Amino acid sequence: MRRIRSAALTPKTLTCALAGLALFTSSLASYAADTWPVKEAGAKAAGFSEEGIASLDAAMAKVVADQDVAGMVWLLARNGEVATFESAGLARVDDQAPMTMDSLFRIYSMTKPVTGVALMMLHEQGLWKFDDPVSLHAPELAGLKIMTSFDDNGNMELVSPSREPTMRELLNHSAGYGYGLSGNDPVNAKFRDTGVLASTDLDDLIAKVADIPLLFEPGERWSYSISVDIQGYIVQRLSGQRFGDFLEQEIFKPLAMNDTRFFVKAEDVGRFAEVHNWDSERNRLVQRPHRTDRPSYLDSARLESGGGGLVSSTHDYARFLQLLVNEGELDGTRLLTPESIRIMRTNSLRDGLNLRGSLTSQGQAGQGFGVDFAVIIDPEKANSPNSPGTYYWGGAAGTWFWVDPVEDMFWLGMIQAQGETRPGAADMRGIAADIIYESLVN
Template identity: 70%
Template sequence: MRNIFNIKTITGHLALFASVLLFSSSVQADNTWPTTELDPEEAGFSSSGIETLDAAMAKIVSDQDVAGMTWILVKDGKVATFEAEGLARTDDQKPMALDSLFRIYSMTKPVTGVALMILHEEGLWKFDDPISKYVPEFQNLQVMRSYDEEGNIELIPVERQPTMRELLNHSAGFGYGLGGRDPVNNAFRENAVLASNDLDQLINKVAAIPLLSQPGEQWYYSVAVDIQGYIVQQLSGLKFGDFLAQRIFEPLGMDDTTFYVRAEDKARFAEVHNWDSERNRLVQRPQRSDRPGFDDPNRLESGGGGLVSSTHDYARFLQMLVNEGELDGKRILTPESVRIMRTNSLRDELNINGGPDRVGREGIGFGVDFAVISNPKAAGSRQGPGTYYWSGAAGTWFWIDPTEDMFWIGMIQAQGARRPGAANMRNIAIDSIYDSLR
């Protein structure tokens, strides 16, 4: 196992003290960044403000809102704080560490978007191409027009083929099965689409399920990014995971990011917890039995939610985006591709049917696999215009504020019930960070 951190315990929490490497798109860093000797003042924050931020995150752990957490704040390529607190696993009292591994679930989506944009730069697809050009199984899609209480549905043909642009911003019409009690989302669950053995099987299952709406009529959080992963596989001639490894992870030095936890890394893997009201404490959730576990190398390479990663690795991925596509002299995307990804592409008149992470709220749109704050005042956000962000089902979250060349990552593993009165850690972090800016 690669040991990139020097860690020592200080009064109940882990702190990292190594040397920080300062860089931007024009300054080179070695691929161990972020190893940090913290200097909030040099990063553009008040030291007292960062102490307040760290204390607030530590309190979230000590209050048992989460079992453990890591967090990192970077501005202008300089690390203001990088901390670990609490436990990765309560069953064996494994401490959370700076190199702990996490199920990042939907934080996989921006990685998939980058992969697809790499192939766009190579001229292998265009935004207005029909998806069926690359997924022939979708040539005869139908749309659910209506349904009754018994689940009987009226189907109509698609008025036109959904496009790649619509696939990238969740307006193609696909369902997902994560929510909704309509026949389309029920079919996703009944056919175990997200538990498919491979991407070929997933595509065949999706092709047999009608769309929720005509293409381009509404935004609906969907299976679209798993379809994107399949298209990457088809266009590149590589397994999806191999493409990510060769074109993104290896160039960026993201050695911890994979679709499964290697045997030698199992000790670093944080487990998911939820609040048990009967025992009045957090408990470790059992592994799911309806699909391969995260230690199975044959599990589905899901572009929508399959990756395991570390805070270190995801920080390198985000810094590449802050640098408009480049890190350590390795260019992954052109600046124009990054700008496309972080620009709202939803039409004002588009019907937004719910959605996670505040999508649909005034002032918030969607780019390529990111939500985008186009109007901070309307959105009630302190973050700068153009801030883009996303999160994962186990609570991991990140955002990038391009007006400040700044990003934040919070890594937790929490699903299900929360402690009554649990704090809104995301808002607390944002307020502490922006209060600390000098």
């Protein structure tokens, strides 16, 4: 049974949400862009009911009006036609700057699919193979041991793996690397203690990772990891270019993604949305301070993190997603073959292993992982309204997307939220998906 989730829009809340949408939405007439998506084609042109898209817009506006998030930009496209592209709320509560269509966002882990496309471009050039050991392309990572146990003092029992991790496992997070975002074990603790994610550059990052054991035998578990930063290093090494330069020259410029890079230019600071969280004492959203343990997003020399470093706009990331929908081509520019895109969106975990699965946990039933995407294999088991084969991911500040290859459709939601949320906050992701699929007109 697919999940049915009510948007809970009564006539009163619908009126309030629409009022909020009217107050905060930036008009497309004032939005300057000369490449798709420039304007909405409308619900009918994209194959949705007018009532459904109105309900979707109202539901997202209500999420903002209720202070679940400070602001949002959202975009839905099907068959290359934009059903809705709207913004609501604030980019920054401190100066009351409105969220606009061209606001800039920390997309964090939505950087990962971009890195995957870069690596697949090099795969098409014959520079690596899926069954290659990772150490063939990152020699610093050869000979890593596996932590099998540890004591209360953090002393680890280490053994050699039965084989080295492969590129396939690097791409689907089953290689065995840690990350440091969570976990009380010595491996993840060392990622934090050595500041892997605060490294000065990719050479520095790889040198640190080379001194940290694996968590498990390659291929046996799924564990979110530093793998995509390693991928960025491999792109750099195989291409002979700085990772950021490769992305700029081979992906961003050809796709006219002019707002996407690893930092915010001085002239664009006013467009940069800040991250917010709910403050239970003040009973409202507050703006979070910038981190001081690593270079600012305003610093052009910050780490070019393939796992989470990019800043982008809704327009730019929509172009990237439409490239995926089109199986590697956009506006006459082809970056990848259809076969490569199909490989990316195909589950590559071992038989019986689900997304977030381990030897002791089933993980997320009906879901697997391809090349830097999660993949919905069985929507019924996944309790999802999406079609089989839908692939998706999100970012640490709440941005999220999914691509449905059956319907030639994608959804993109751009917010900046971390930490505590308002009590009773809406499930905006589930609400959006349910309304979208209920609104399809075949």
